[in-house]
Amino acid sequence: MMGRHKVFCGERLSDLVQVAGAAGPPAELIFGDWYPALRTEGLVAGKTAKALLLGIPVLVGRKNDGTIFALRDLCPHRGIPLSAGWFDGEAVMCKYHGWRFEPCSGQCVEIPSLTSHETLDPTKIYANAFPCEERDGHAWVYVPPPGAGRVVAGSTELPLVPELPKFSTKFRSAYLTADLPCNVDHGIIGLMDPAHGPFVHQAWWWRSRASIHEKTKHFEPIPEGFRMASHAPSANSAPYKLLGVYGEPITTTIDFVLPNRRYETIRAGEKWFTSLTTVTPVTPSTCRIDVVAAWNVFYRVPFVTSIAKFFGARFVRQDQETMIEQAEGLRFNPGLMLIDDADKPAKWYFALKQARLKGTGEHPLSGPVTLHWRS
Ligand code: FES
Ligand SMILES: [Fe+2]
Numbered sequence: 001m002m003g004r005h006k007v008f009c010g011e012r013l014s015d016l017v018q019v020a021g022a023a024g025p026p027a028e029l030i031f032g033d034w035y036p037a038l039r040t041e042g043l044v045a046g047k048t049a050k051a052l053l054l055g056i057p058v059l060v061g062r063k064n065d066g067t068i069f070a071l072r073d074l075c076p077h078r079g080i081p082l083s084a085g086w087f088d089g090e091a092v093m094c095k096y097h098g099w100r101f102e103p104c105s106g107q108c109v110e111i112p113s114l115t116s117h118e119t120l121d122p123t124k125i126y127a128n129a130f131p132c133e134e135r136d137g138h139a140w141v142y143v144p145p146p147g148a149g150r151v152v153a154g155s156t157e158l159p160l161v162p163e164l165p166k167f168s169t170k171f172r173s174a175y176l177t178a179d180l181p182c183n184v185d186h187g188i189i190g191l192m193d194p195a196h197g198p199f200v201h202q203a204w205w206w207r208s209r210a211s212i213h214e215k216t217k218h219f220e221p222i223p224e225g226f227r228m229a230s231h232a233p234s235a236n237s238a239p240y241k242l243l244g245v246y247g248e249p250i251t252t253t254i255d256f257v258l259p260n261r262r263y264e265t266i267r268a269g270e271k272w273f274t275s276l277t278t279v280t281p282v283t284p285s286t287c288r289i290d291v292v293a294a295w296n297v298f299y300r301v302p303f304v305t306s307i308a309k310f311f312g313a314r315f316v317r318q319d320q321e322t323m324i325e326q327a328e329g330l331r332f333n334p335g336l337m338l339i340d341d342a343d344k345p346a347k348w349y350f351a352l353k354q355a356r357l358k359g360t361g362e363h364p365l366s367g368p369v370t371l372h373w374r375s
Pocket of ligand 2: 046190196197201315319
């Protein structure tokens with residue numbers, strides 16, 4: 001993380017639904033990658049918190065030296081959640097028989113029942129520790145494929161930990177999170193769906209149905225994803241109007257990268273705004289959307305955080321409400337359609353995902369592609 005990083009606001013939009021009860025059909029999950037488990041603001045030294053990632057219970061905590069860790073929340077002895085036990089800032093102790101584990105490596109450091117008559121070496125036993133890194137106020141956890149051996153933190157074979165791009169040392173930031181009662185695929189294609197904007201996000205201050213017009217967007221392939229190339233932003237969107245006061249040409253880049261990441265970068269001269277939106281499988285049939293954003297626009301104007309929060313929260317809430325309604329329908333397992341060109345990015349997502357799962361590396365875009373739709 002670079003520079004002075006302050007989290008000014010955050011909101012959890014989980015009050016609307018009991019997601020697990022309303023969940024529809026499951027999705028195939030991509031293991032072997034990094035996912036944000038939870039926010040780390042409240043995770044002071046000696047504290048732990050529970051998360052569910054790809055259906056796996058995870059215990060995240062912070063040691064006295066400041067490092068954070070993630071353990072599968074199941075004791076390797078007899079399976080009781082380690083979160084039922086104790087953490088003293090150094091070791092996690094299981095509630096059932098008091099085995100103690102160093103939580104970054106998962107190594108067992110003590111089995112209280114052992115006597116000098118026994119030869120069992122506790123340090124040969126490991127709880128399941130996952131690589132865990134802090135970025136942009138999130139604890140990112142590497143979730144290995146089921147059955148994979150012990151993954152050593154910091155291993156060079158691991159993919160890079162995702163991070164929000166920043167273009168200056170001073171910036172402000174904000175985050176939002178919302179639980180969605182649908183599987184990760186619906187969460188992700190909802191994220192890249194241009195045609196819902198005028199309907200789901202219509203508002204007097206944003207845009208209305210009457211403003212629907214034809215758009216031409218240029219895409220290009222990037223590793224495990226695609227980029228909507230820099231373009232003049234649409235004149236009818238409010239954040240761009242806010243940026244526009246600087247009178248500089250504005251460029252926008254939107255990247256989608258597997259397994260679940262949408263990076264948006266807006267730059268106008270020295271000013272910039274970036275966001276990283278992820279849709280993380282909580283279980284095979286539910287997911288959570290997290291948005292982190294940073295900017296140096298209006299750095300000196302204190303109420304910019306409230307403005308950003310207002311736009312972001314309202315936007316994400318509208319998506320959340322819509323997906324809750326969609327989940328009601330999906331429980332009946334209806335057939336679904338993806339149409340050209342508005343759903344083309346969704347088709348690319350499914351193709352990229354299949355390539356990753358099958359290990360073929362095939363990319364659905366062989367070169368630049370231009371798409372047209374009305375939104
Ligand atoms: S179940 Fe954890 S120590 Fe026995
Ligand atoms: Fe949306």
